[in-house]
Amino acid sequence: MPTVLRWGPYRAFFYSNEGNEPPHVHVRSGDSEAKFWLxxxxxxxxxxxxxxEIGAIIRHxxxxxxxxxxxxxxxxRN
Known part of the structure; x- marks a missing residue:
């Protein structure tokens, strides 16, 4: 689960077993998590x-x- 970006209280990362899905990123802060299609x-x-907060995350x-x-x-690797 590599972290690719951090800002403020947020961490953006990939789950390594999701490479068969279209490109997306997960964002977590505290107990909240969301998945965004890139x-x-x-x-x-x-x-x-x-x-x-979702709006602010999308803007970033x-x-x-x-x-x-x-x-x-x-x-x-795709």
């Missing part, structure tokens, strides 16, 4: 983040999308 930064799963991920996609392809 192609459009839509929310695949949200477990605990309030809506306003948008600024890092190219980096995150590069990290995905490097990690999963």
């Amino acid at each position: 192609h459009d930064l839509s929310v695949a799963v949200n477990a605990g983040f309030p809506t306003h 991920l948008r600024t890092q999308r190219d980096f995150l996609e590069g990290q995905w392809h490097e990690h999963f």
Whole structure:
């Protein structure tokens, strides 16, 4: 489960057994976790983040999308 990005209380990471899915990133803070598809930064799963916080996370991920996609392809070698 490599961490690819940290900011504030957030940690963005991949689960190493999910390489067969489209590129995505998980974000965790405290007991909350969400999964975001990288192609459009839509929310695949949200477990605990309030809506306003999801919006702030998406805004930050948008600024890092190219980096995150590069990290995905490097990690999963695809």
